Amino acid sequence: IVCHVMYLFAEFDDAANLLAANPDATTISIDEPVEIPKNQHSHLQEPGREEDDELLGTDDSDKTELLAGQKKSAPFWTFEYYQTFFDVDTYQVLDRIKGSVFPVPGKNFVRLYIRSNPDLYGPFWICATLVFTIAVSGNLSNFFIHLGKPTYHYVPEFRKVSIAATTIYAYAWLVPLALWGFLMWRNSKVMNIVSYSFLEIVCVYGYSLFIYIPTAILWIIPQKVVRWVLVVFSLCLSGSVLVMTFWPAVRDDNRRIAVATVAAILLLHALLAVGCLAYFFDAPELDIPAPIIPAHNGTTVITKSH
Amino acid sequence: FPGLADVSISQDIPVEGEITVPVGSHSPDEDYSTLDEPVKDTIMRDLKAVGKKFVHVMYPRKSSALLRDWDLWGPLVLCVSLALMLQGGSADSKDDGGPQFAEVFVIIWFGAVVITLNSKLLGGTISFFQSLCVLGYCVMPLTVAMLVCRLVLLAGAGTVSFIIRLIVVGAMFAWSTLGEFWLWGGCEGCAAPRFLADSQPPNRKALVVYPIFLFYFVISWMILTFTPQ
Numbered sequence: 001i002v003c004h005v006m007y008l009f010a011e012f013d014d015a016a017n018l019l020a021a022n023p024d025a026t027t028i029s030i031d032e033p034v035e036i037p038k039n040q041h042s043h044l045q046e047p048g049r050e051e052d053d054e055l056l057g058t059d060d061s062d063k064t065e066l067l068a069g070q071k072k073s074a075p076f077w078t079f080e081y082y083q084t085f086f087d088v089d090t091y092q093v094l095d096r097i098k099g100s101v102f103p104v105p106g107k108n109f110v111r112l113y114i115r116s117n118p119d120l121y122g123p124f125w126i127c128a129t130l131v132f133t134i135a136v137s138g139n140l141s142n143f144f145i146h147l148g149k150p151t152y153h154y155v156p157e158f159r160k161v162s163i164a165a166t167t168i169y170a171y172a173w174l175v176p177l178a179l180w181g182f183l184m185w186r187n188s189k190v191m192n193i194v195s196y197s198f199l200e201i202v203c204v205y206g207y208s209l210f211i212y213i214p215t216a217i218l219w220i221i222p223q224k225v226v227r228w229v230l231v232v233f234s235l236c237l238s239g240s241v242l243v244m245t246f247w248p249a250v251r252d253d254n255r256r257i258a259v260a261t262v263a264a265i266l267l268l269h270a271l272l273a274v275g276c277l278a279y280f281f282d283a284p285e286l287d288i289p290a291p292i293i294p295a296h297n298g299t300t301v302i303t304k305s306h
Numbered sequence: 307f308p309g310l311a312d313v314s315i316s317q318d319i320p321v322e323g324e325i326t327v328p329v330g331s332h333s334p335d336e337d338y339s340t341l342d343e344p345v346k347d348t349i350m351r352d353l354k355a356v357g358k359k360f361v362h363v364m365y366p367r368k369s370s371a372l373l374r375d376w377d378l379w380g381p382l383v384l385c386v387s388l389a390l391m392l393q394g395g396s397a398d399s400k401d402d403g404g405p406q407f408a409e410v411f412v413i414i415w416f417g418a419v420v421i422t423l424n425s426k427l428l429g430g431t432i433s434f435f436q437s438l439c440v441l442g443y444c445v446m447p448l449t450v451a452m453l454v455c456r457l458v459l460l461a462g463a464g465t466v467s468f469i470i471r472l473i474v475v476g477a478m479f480a481w482s483t484l485g486e487f488w489l490w491g492g493c494e495g496c497a498a499p500r501f502l503a504d505s506q507p508p509n510r511k512a513l514v515v516y517p518i519f520l521f522y523f524v525i526s527w528m529i530l531t532f533t534p535q
Contacts, residue, residue, distance in 0.1 A: 086428050089509035090511070093513060155403060155533070156532070
């Protein structure tokens with residue numbers, strides 16, 4: 001019951017603060033926001049921080065920790081513990097996907113959509129779909145590019161599926177792990193207002209990969225310009241989701257470290273996209289008349305330029 | 307209990323009865339141990355059960371109580387035959403060819419286990435092995451498609467054969483997925499007992515059905531892209 005009440009009240013930032021202070025109290029839904037003195041972090045509040053409220057939803061790590069502790073109460077060796085990570089309905093998953101594809105400027109993905117209910121369904125199945133989409137699209141694209149050549153013999157290239165799976169799952173799990181460790185380490189040195197649990201970071205990364213699924217399908221088009229425009233476009237969308245999520249978490253830190261962290265996040269994301277494009281999709285051939293190179297034994301060898 | 311106030315049980319009326327515990331799913335009306343029956347009977351009974359399930363998958367009828375008695379023989383036979391038929395594909399180098407036997411096997415079984423775990427984690431109440439049984443048996447239309455593809459490829463490997471194979475694989479993929487969807491999700495107007503459908507929480511049916519769709523799509527892709535040497 002507490003979990004459902006929490007879900008309803010997450011919209012009202014101040015009411016949520018009230019509940020965090022006293023989780024067992026029954027509360028009544030009120031339509032207008034209630035003004036409650038923010039006494040938890042008042043020593044960190046500055047006049048220039050009002051825009052935080054909209055971005056963060058006036059969240060604080062205390063509330064998240066308290067809720068997290070209440071939700072996952074089953075011991076980790078029982079099945080029920082893992083069921084708490086799949087406590088989402090269809091419309092929630094669809095909402096989260098929508099939120100990752102159409103990032104609202106100024107709104108934090110984690111606070112707006114995940115609201116202390118991180119799920120593993122989205123990250124896992126989005127990664128699985130992405131793996132197979134990239135493998136199938138790459139195969140199809142190579143088929144169409146090389147179609148018509150007399151020496152071309154179609155191969156299914158099934159080995160690439162395992163490579164794609166390893167890469168994408170490693171990215172979706174190891175990078176959040178590293179980022180979470182890094183944020184925890186910085187949290188111990190600098191007091192941050194916002195901190196995320198490991199599962200929330202995994203969730204953000206998993207849902208941010210969704211935009212690559214339609215991108216991979218469109219990469220079948222054998223035009224270099226189209227492919228690179230798609231890369232930039234999808235990178236902007238999913239990168240902005242990541243930046244808007246993690247910038248509040250590192251902003252309080254040393255300026256250089258904050259910028260370096262966000263830059264590293266974006267760089268890894270770009271590397272994934274460009275790497276997948278380069279490895280799974282052959283370059284479309286250019287129609288330039290090939291130079292004729294006389295070989296040593298007198299026969300001419302025609303080479304095609306890529 | 308006012309009506310029972312003057313009921314008394316005399317001491318010399320014997321109280322007797324029978325307590326029976328259902329033995330198992332196979333033959334509840336047998337009163338002798340199956341250890342004593344001839345081996346032929348045992349094998350024939352299991353073979354008949356498997357055969358009935360094959361027929362039921364191809365022509366689903368109203369009573370889906372058949373799948374309550376799960377067995378994994380059918381899925382094993384289907385998986386092995388599909389993996390064997392996917393062998394012999396062409397490859398320029400070892401890395402570029404079609405899936406190896408072990409890869410097909412792992413994809414089918416590991417995929418089925420992951421889908422079952424997914425549905426159980428989302429709150430489904432279906433038994434683990436029942437779900438594996440249903441997923442395995444619904445691979446049958448795709449195995450038939452693979453057989454047809456291999457026969458078509460014997461005739462030739464041109465565009466016409468590709469179109470035929472595409473149509474056959476597409477139809478069998480739709481059959482498998484719709485069969486699964488019918489069993490898992492049910493349909494509103496169907497009178498069939500949807501015991502699998504009722505075991506899923508109502509707001510999460512799409513979340514449960516999508517991985518099944520992905521699973522059969524991958525198997526169909528492997529079948530469609532099979533090219534002989």
